[in-house]
Amino acid sequence: MSASVGTAHPPTPAAWRAVFGSWVTAYKRTWRGSIFGRFLSPLMFLLSLGLGLGSLVDKSTGGVDGVPYLQFVVPGILAAQSMWVAMGESTYPVMGAIRWNAKYHAMLATPVGIDDVLLGHLIYVAMQITGATAIFIGVAAMFGSFGSWWVLLCLPITVLTGMAFAVPIFAFSAKQETDSGFNILFRFIMTPLFLFSGIFFPVSQLPVFMRPIAWVMPLWHGVQANRSLALGSPDFAAIAGHTAYLLVVIAVGGWLARRAFTRRLVV
Amino acid sequence: MTDPDPDLLLHATGLTKTFGSFTAVDGIDFAVERGESFGFLGPNGAGKSSTMKMVGCVSPVTGGQLRVFGQDPATHGPQIRARLGVVPQKDTLDEELSVEENLWIYGRYFGLSQSEVRARTTELLDFAQLTDRAKSTVEPLSGGMKRRLTIARSLISRPEILLLDEPTTGLDPQARHVLWDRLFRLKRSGVTLVLTTHYMDEAEQLCDRLVVMDHGKIVAQGSPRSLITQYSTREVLELRFDTDDHAQHGEAIAGIGERIEVLPDRLLVYTEDGDAAAAEVHLRGGRPMSALVRRSTLEDVFLHLTGRTLVD
Numbered sequence: 001m002s003a004s005v006g007t008a009h010p011p012t013p014a015a016w017r018a019v020f021g022s023w024v025t026a027y028k029r030t031w032r033g034s035i036f037g038r039f040l041s042p043l044m045f046l047l048s049l050g051l052g053l054g055s056l057v058d059k060s061t062g063g064v065d066g067v068p069y070l071q072f073v074v075p076g077i078l079a080a081q082s083m084w085v086a087m088g089e090s091t092y093p094v095m096g097a098i099r100w101n102a103k104y105h106a107m108l109a110t111p112v113g114i115d116d117v118l119l120g121h122l123i124y125v126a127m128q129i130t131g132a133t134a135i136f137i138g139v140a141a142m143f144g145s146f147g148s149w150w151v152l153l154c155l156p157i158t159v160l161t162g163m164a165f166a167v168p169i170f171a172f173s174a175k176q177e178t179d180s181g182f183n184i185l186f187r188f189i190m191t192p193l194f195l196f197s198g199i200f201f202p203v204s205q206l207p208v209f210m211r212p213i214a215w216v217m218p219l220w221h222g223v224q225a226n227r228s229l230a231l232g233s234p235d236f237a238a239i240a241g242h243t244a245y246l247l248v249v250i251a252v253g254g255w256l257a258r259r260a261f262t263r264r265l266v267v
Numbered sequence: 268m269t270d271p272d273p274d275l276l277l278h279a280t281g282l283t284k285t286f287g288s289f290t291a292v293d294g295i296d297f298a299v300e301r302g303e304s305f306g307f308l309g310p311n312g313a314g315k316s317s318t319m320k321m322v323g324c325v326s327p328v329t330g331g332q333l334r335v336f337g338q339d340p341a342t343h344g345p346q347i348r349a350r351l352g353v354v355p356q357k358d359t360l361d362e363e364l365s366v367e368e369n370l371w372i373y374g375r376y377f378g379l380s381q382s383e384v385r386a387r388t389t390e391l392l393d394f395a396q397l398t399d400r401a402k403s404t405v406e407p408l409s410g411g412m413k414r415r416l417t418i419a420r421s422l423i424s425r426p427e428i429l430l431l432d433e434p435t436t437g438l439d440p441q442a443r444h445v446l447w448d449r450l451f452r453l454k455r456s457g458v459t460l461v462l463t464t465h466y467m468d469e470a471e472q473l474c475d476r477l478v479v480m481d482h483g484k485i486v487a488q489g490s491p492r493s494l495i496t497q498y499s500t501r502e503v504l505e506l507r508f509d510t511d512d513h514a515q516h517g518e519a520i521a522g523i524g525e526r527i528e529v530l531p532d533r534l535l536v537y538t539e540d541g542d543a544a545a546a547e548v549h550l551r552g553g554r555p556m557s558a559l560v561r562r563s564t565l566e567d568v569f570l571h572l573t574g575r576t577l578v579d
Contacts, residue, residue, distance in 0.1 A: 004342075110424070
């Protein structure tokens with residue numbers, strides 16, 4: 001006998017939209033505080049790293065590879081911010097919906113299936129990343145952080161970068177019994193990635209043995225593609241490669257997340 | 268396969284659920300017809316909730332056969348769930364949202380239109396006596412109110428079967444009675460109720476028919492009254508002695524009534540005439556601290572069948 005209760009059917013638009021709608025309904029209660037943070041975060045980075053540190057770098061070395069430090073660093077931070085947003089949206093909310101308030105269980109008692117639950121929630125996360133990224137680009141543009149209108153293409157690239165973290169983290173969060181795993185994720189994965197993914201200095205400055213780590217993780221790909229676009233001399237072949245890599249990570253993450261959700265929620 | 272009888276809503280044969288080497292439900296058979304109010308009575312860990320989750324098509328069947336509306340949960344899960352209302356053991360409400368928002372988002376899971384959901388919400392909040400709390404967030408509501416909201420939520424899709432897993436566990440007596448009244452109205456309006464409970468009074472109040480479960484098996488079934496007639500006597504005499512060991516007093520009164528159960532804190536004498544039994548205890552020199560004559564309940568049935576009380 002197959003161990004199924006028909007929760008594994010392909011997503012249906014009405015069902016995943018209802019799931020998405022429930023997350024949006026909850027967000028409507030907290031959006032003010034969240035939007036404030038979305039504006040504050042780029043401002044802090046721009047003032048400290050872009051303008052503060054940037055003026056020192058530019059004075060002593062004339063920028064990085066001939067580019068003012070502000071314009072070098074901001075596209076990278078843009079990618080990194082989407083990683084942080086993805087982490088926030090796909091750790092506690094996912095574990096909470098399984099362990100604390102059983103939000104997913106409530107959905108699965110209805111015609112909604114696992115794929116609807118997953119897709120509806122992921123689209124909500126993509127919406128959050130899109131909003132945060134658009135605000136970041138807008139604020140940073142006002143400080144002259146970008147050299148080209150190509151920066152507009154950073155929006156989809158950055159959303160893909162964020163989702164390349166969110167989707168695998170969904171799988172990770174679904175398996176956690178406590179939140180201690182999130183501390184490990186934060187300290188030993190996110191923070192090193194933030195520091196060593198070519199955001200603040202080119203990866204070529206890293207010791208040779210560390211470079212492959214940057215190449216394997218999604219952040220570096222987002223940083224490279226963003227920078228290439230924002231500086232106004234896009235290398236489209238490289239950008240296509242980075243995009244393809246991000247899509248592969250999302251696809252593999254989706255498979256893992258689906259498996260983790262099924263194991264956790266259909267017992 | 269489909270069942271020929273459209274009024275046979277639930278049908279299980281040899282239904283089994285295992286988790287690793289642990290067998291939660293051990294090959295049970297039952298059938299529920301449209302309009303019935305059917306209960307699973309048993310202590311914690313008897314397999315009631317596991318059975319309910321299989322019927323609710325959220326937990327896969329390990330063995331045996333289960334048909335809900337004549338359909339197989341393994342292949343028709345979404346279609347079956349569309350016709351079920353589920354009140355889980357633990358409320359799964361969104362505590363940060365308002366009472367009405369909880370109903371709105373839930374209705375959307377069933378594919379109902381926004382306007383339809385809003386119309387039904389008004390109606391259901393009235394039924395659940397929560398109209399004046401519609402805009403309040405769920406978190407500060409009392410346990411009884413949350414339970415009524417969960418029931419209102421489960422009704423948003425106008426289900427044919429309402430599954431209630433321990434609907435009143437943890438509620439105070441007054442809140443339980445309000446809830447029973449609401450459930451009784453639903454039953455009268457033709458909704459089929461399937462519930463689990465470890466309260467015999469709840470089973471007596473709400474169930475036309477029930478099965479008694481213990482260790483994953485069905486140990487008896489019938490109407491509350493027929494179970495009592497079959498497994499117990501008309502009356503029970505409860506005796507409490509000033510002692511640490513009621514067993515020795517049990518020996519002293521052996522032979523009175525049909526049967527004597529020795530519990531840690533009292534003796535139960537099963538008899539057709541409680542007062543006559545009490546008089547006989549007195550004649551034999553028994554001087555209990557208290558002697559109470561009461562009617563038999565399902566608790567006595569359970570005790571007789573398993574040697575244990577329902578709620579320890």
